[in-house]
Amino acid sequence: MIRKLVARYFVSVVLLVGATGFVYAGPFDGCREYVKLGVPGNDGDPLCRKGYALAHNPETKTAFWVVEHLTREKASAVRARSNDFHPDPDLEEGDRAELADYTKSGFDRGHMAPAGDMRWDEQAMSESFYLSNMSPQVGVGMNRGIWKDLEEKVREWAIQRGELYIYTGPIYEGGIAKTIGKNKVAVPTHFYKVVYDPAHVEAIAFIMPNKKLRTQDMATYIVTIRDVETKTKLNFLSRLKKHIQDVIETVRAEGLWE
Secondary structure, three states, X not given: OHHHHHHHHHHOOEEEOHHHOEEEOHHHHHHOOOOOOOOOOOOOEEEEOOOOEEEEEOOOOEEEEEEEEEEHHHHHOOOOOOOOOEOOOOOOOOOOOOHHHHOOOOOEEEEOOOHXXXXXXXXXXXXXXXXXXXXXXXXXXXXXXXXXXXXXXXXHHHXXXXXXXXXXXXXXXXXXXXXXXXXXXXXXXXXXXEEEEOOOOEEEEEEEEOOOOXXXXXXXXXXXXXXXXXXXXXXXXXXXXXXXXXXXXOOOOOOOOO
């Protein structure tokens, strides 16, 4: 039922209303904060959560993209992690990942919008553990290594800079090569993360292979936003003026933000 409504909803995601600017409608009406800079793509089941928004791919059982708006206040919160992993109640069985799919799979349930970013609210924390916000991720050296360290670094940047828009998701280079579980949850070959600082009009982006990596090599995985767009067929920051996009999306950060 959800997928039957997707095309109709996405057509009306953004409506231009006179001199007042853009007003968001459709499935993301309840989380305009996250789609303020545009919806990255028109495919998937749109899901609006308290701490993030995403488009879910019923073929891969993972997200096309997940977007957060992380502020200094959110990143500074100290609520305990809930660890209540559960299937997404807004997705139909057969179109979603189940806990059993990950059991003994050899892969972690890797957050796209991290639980560590949701310490500011109990509901946001709980919803971050929906399996629609997960992708099969190598554990040691990735989910429990460089990726976790990148997430912590992004929170540090949010505290230092005041606010960030963060886009995260899987990449299936060459198509789906491996799945796990009865529901055939697709295992990504890579993961991307795009971080945009609206105050400084700066961005930094990463593409990392889904394997054990060394945290000290993090800077070697910095790419441009256009690199991510090419691999994912998504369009980030589409609400920005084109000449601004052309600058920030084609510049590769020289190193990790200080």
